[in-house]
Amino acid sequence: MHAATWNHLYKTCIPSQVRHFSSVQSLFLGYNMDIDCIKYVKEKDMKMLEKTSFFPLLKESMARGKAAEVIVTEKEYEFLAGLHYDEKAMGGQAGIMANLFALFPVREVVVYSPAFCTEQAKFLSKSGNIFVPDSECNVVPPSDVAVERRPDYHFIFEFKKGTVGGMAIPRDNRFIASTPMRLQQEECTPLFTRAYEYAVLSGFHLIEDETPLAISRRHVDLLRKRARIHYEAASMQNDALRGKVADFMRGFDSVGMNEGELTSLVELSGEQAKTAVTGLYEGLKTVKERLRVRRAHLHHLGVYMNVIDKTLDPLQSRDSLLFAALFAAVKAKRGSITQVGDGYSGLDVPVSPSGMKMLSELGAYLGDDAFETTGIHEEGDTYVVAIPTRVVADPVKTVGLGDTITGLAFVGE
Numbered sequence: 001m002h003a004a005t006w007n008h009l010y011k012t013c014i015p016s017q018v019r020h021f022s023s024v025q026s027l028f029l030g031y032n033m034d035i036d037c038i039k040y041v042k043e044k045d046m047k048m049l050e051k052t053s054f055f056p057l058l059k060e061s062m063a064r065g066k067a068a069e070v071i072v073t074e075k076e077y078e079f080l081a082g083l084h085y086d087e088k089a090m091g092g093q094a095g096i097m098a099n100l101f102a103l104f105p106v107r108e109v110v111v112y113s114p115a116f117c118t119e120q121a122k123f124l125s126k127s128g129n130i131f132v133p134d135s136e137c138n139v140v141p142p143s144d145v146a147v148e149r150r151p152d153y154h155f156i157f158e159f160k161k162g163t164v165g166g167m168a169i170p171r172d173n174r175f176i177a178s179t180p181m182r183l184q185q186e187e188c189t190p191l192f193t194r195a196y197e198y199a200v201l202s203g204f205h206l207i208e209d210e211t212p213l214a215i216s217r218r219h220v221d222l223l224r225k226r227a228r229i230h231y232e233a234a235s236m237q238n239d240a241l242r243g244k245v246a247d248f249m250r251g252f253d254s255v256g257m258n259e260g261e262l263t264s265l266v267e268l269s270g271e272q273a274k275t276a277v278t279g280l281y282e283g284l285k286t287v288k289e290r291l292r293v294r295r296a297h298l299h300h301l302g303v304y305m306n307v308i309d310k311t312l313d314p315l316q317s318r319d320s321l322l323f324a325a326l327f328a329a330v331k332a333k334r335g336s337i338t339q340v341g342d343g344y345s346g347l348d349v350p351v352s353p354s355g356m357k358m359l360s361e362l363g364a365y366l367g368d369d370a371f372e373t374t375g376i377h378e379e380g381d382t383y384v385v386a387i388p389t390r391v392v393a394d395p396v397k398t399v400g401l402g403d404t405i406t407g408l409a410f411v412g413e
């Protein structure tokens with residue numbers, strides 16, 4: 001019944017978001033990029049992966065339909081590198097978002113990654129607005145920097161809803177086997193003091209000790225003088241370090257996460273995470289308060305949600321979520337987005353009935369009848385903003401979808 005209202009809001013978000021993205025000048029992205037080697041898991045692959053140390057986690061991830069990521073040993077890396085993959089793609093939040101933002105008329109998208117190398121550079125878009133630091137920390141086109149070494153490969157096991165080897169899989173998702181993230185101590189002060197409007201940091205889900213956080217702290221202090229700064233959470237196995245990463249994000253302008261990452265962050269606060277939409281909302285509020293951020297963002301199948309300070313504009317926040325949902329729908333349907341105009345065909349994907357149901361449940365919980373059609377509710381010093389998304393029944397792949405959503409939603413706001 002409310003699909004017409006949401007369809008209308010979806011259409012009207014486009015001109016205002018396009019205008020906004022056309023005014024963005026400069027973005028900074030750090031730190032993780034890699035080459036994702038993607039395998040669509042079949043029964044015979046399960047047999048082959050049986051001998052790996054992460055096999056129990058892979059099975060659990062599939063049985064629960066949950067995304068998960070582990071760091072693998074050098075020996076297992078070699079074994080995984082020897083397998084056949086269906087495709088290779090740009091990986092890592094910074095890499096994926098660089099290619100996404102490069103689609104827009106943004107003057108410069110600066111990517112700073114310890115994993116940058118010549119082979120990796122081949123996966124960056126050739127749009128001409130992506131830049132990387134050279135050895136003197138000047139920003140230059142990626143083709144001007146030669147770094148000959150082995151790129152970081154991550155191994156992505158995409159699984160589909162259904163059954164594999166007798167195991168029931170409740171939804172499409174992926175399991176990732178990765179290399180650790182290392183950050184070098186480099187001066188490079190002028191790189192971090194440039195006039196970026198937005199900075200997105202990510203990659204600490206793959207750290208093995210606190211050194212990268214200490215190095216990054218200096219970057220953050222410099223970047224924050226001018227840019228709005230966002231941290232994008234990702235699946236992390238080490239509980240102690242997860243706590244340190246959470247401490248690191250404290251005071252950022254914004255954080256983004258999916259439901260799995262939300263659960264982990266809520267549990268850090270000693271609370272029990274709940275997975276109904278009302279529980280996700282309570283969880284997001286807990287995270288926002290604990291991390292003292294101005295904006296906490298959640299992307300979940302069927303619904304995206306922001307809890308934002310009153311100083312932010314709830315209408316713009318809603319537009320940014322709607323715009324992100326259009327692009328995510330197209331990416332899910334086609335596997336990639338090659339131009340901004342593609343995003344608009346997200347309108348062909350229907351608004352998710354389960355998303356609308358979640359909105360109405362949340363509206364009832366908030367005691368706000370209008371919420372299911374406005375997606376905006378005022379509470380104390382904050383607004384909760386939520387939208388029903390456009391869910392593609394059979395996505396080509398799931399890896400990178402979250403980054404598309406989160407990146408557009410943060411900058412679009």
Ligand code: GLC
Pocket residue numbers: 032034036069090091092093096154176178234399400401402403
């Ligand atoms: C994580 C993974 C990377 C993947 C990305 C997608 O950063 O390490 O391989 O591309 O998530 O969101």
